Each structure stands twice: as structure tokens, then as C-alpha cells.
Amino acid sequence: MIFIIFVVLGSLIGLGLGVASRRFAVEGDPLVDEIEALLPGGQCGQCGKAGCRQAAEAMVNGEMGVDGCPPASGAFRSAAAKVLGISMSSDDQDIIWLAKVDESHCTGCTRCFKACPYDAIVGATKQVHTVVSDVCTGCKLCADTCPQGCIEMYSPQMVANRWFWPKPIEARG
Structure with missing residues (x-):
């Protein structure tokens, strides 16, 4: 008998919470x-x-420009400017930055890794650390935390036999 009371009570509370979540839902800004x-x-x-949610809110509110996110690429800046309906200056270029570890000086302290x-x-x-260049966004956090100073940021040369595809932009449909 007590089991049935708890099942009914739990069902009523669950139904009430479901109705309240729909009735009092706050729509986010698309x-x-x-x-x-x-x-x-x-x-x-x-x-x-x-975090990124707060950065996006600041960009939409005009408190921060589309270039306010250091790890974001130039492709993000142009896509965000298009979404926000603002124009970018012509001198904004998509410079790709990558980190490189000087393995002769790396002591394996794991600060860059963390x-x-x-x-x-x-x-x-x-042990010696290395950077996976396909994943690196060029945010420079690793270079700032390396106590040995063995991480350098560089822009890879774009030549015909070593060409990089730009980082993908999520398709909108």
C-alpha cells in the first residue's frame, strides 16, 4: 500500500515539474x-x-568585438561578422598560428599539456611533449605557461607541396 502511495506521489510531482518546466521556460537568444x-x-x-557562452552574449550585445576570442580563426571572425551583420576591416587576415615544442629543452613538466x-x-x-598541429588553434596558452620557454608560435608557410585546409566551419542548413 505504501509503495502505491509513493508511486502516485512521485508521478504527480513529476507531472507537476514537467508542466512547470514548459510553462516557465525561458527562451534563449538564437x-x-x-x-x-x-x-x-x-x-x-x-x-x-x-566561457564561450558568455563571450557569445558579449559579442551579440556589442560589448566585445568578433576579434575578442584569441583562439578563434579569421574564418570565425568573418562568419560571426556575417551573422551579426557588421563589416570587418579589410586588413583582417586569417593568419594561422601553431605551437612548436623545442624538444631539446623540454623537460616534460606537463604544464603546457595541462x-x-x-x-x-x-x-x-x-618525457618530451609534442604538438598535434591538426588540433592546435594557436591560442598561445601553452607558450605562456612553459617555464623553459621551449614552445614557440609560428605561422606555417603556405607552399604548394605543404598546403593546409582552413579549419572547417559548421554548415548551417
């Missing part, structure tokens, strides 16, 4: 959702905001 989907999603905080929000650095404690 523009913020679209800008957030374009951001890298590392939640690194380099822009001064707590600082990378995109898991672009591989290695183990007291």
Missing part, C-alpha cells in the same frame, strides 16, 4: 546560440569571459 556554435568551445577564458584546452599537446610526465 543569435547567441549561433555565435556560440561558431566559437572553438575550449572555455579557455582568454577573452576575459567565463594548459591546452584543446588537447593538442601529447606527452607524459618527464
Whole structure:
């Protein structure tokens, strides 16, 4: 008998919570959702905001420009400017930055490994680390935290036999 009372009570409470969640739902801004989907999603905080959602809200509100996210590429900036309906200056270029570890000076302290929000650095404690260039966004967090100064940021040369596809942009449909 007590079991039936708890089942009925649980069902009524669940039904009440379901009705309340639909009745009192707060709709989000679809523009913020679209800008957030374009951001890298590392939640690194380099822009001064707590995460990518807050950065997207600041961009939509005009508190931060589309160039406020350091890890984001020029493709993001142009796509975000298009979504927001603003124009970008012609001197904005899509410069690709990548990190490179000088393996002769790396002691394997793992600080760069822990600082990378995109898991672009591989290695183990007291072993040489390396950067996976296909995943690296060029955010420079690893270079800032390396105590040996063995991580440098460089822009790879675009030549015919070593050409990089730009990072993909999520298709909208």
C-alpha cells in the first residue's frame, strides 16, 4: 500500500515539474546560440569571459568585438561578422598560428599539456611533449605557461607541396 502511495506521489510531482518546466521556460537568444556554435568551445577564458557562452552574449550585445576570442580563426571572425551583420576591416587576415615544442629543452613538466584546452599537446610526465598541429588553434596558452620557454608560435608557410585546409566551419542548413 505504501509503495502505491509513493508511486502516485512521485508521478504527480513529476507531472507537476514537467508542466512547470514548459510553462516557465525561458527562451534563449538564437543569435547567441549561433555565435556560440561558431566559437572553438575550449572555455579557455582568454577573452576575459567565463566561457564561450558568455563571450557569445558579449559579442551579440556589442560589448566585445568578433576579434575578442584569441583562439578563434579569421574564418570565425568573418562568419560571426556575417551573422551579426557588421563589416570587418579589410586588413583582417586569417593568419594561422601553431605551437612548436623545442624538444631539446623540454623537460616534460606537463604544464603546457595541462594548459591546452584543446588537447593538442601529447606527452607524459618527464618525457618530451609534442604538438598535434591538426588540433592546435594557436591560442598561445601553452607558450605562456612553459617555464623553459621551449614552445614557440609560428605561422606555417603556405607552399604548394605543404598546403593546409582552413579549419572547417559548421554548415548551417
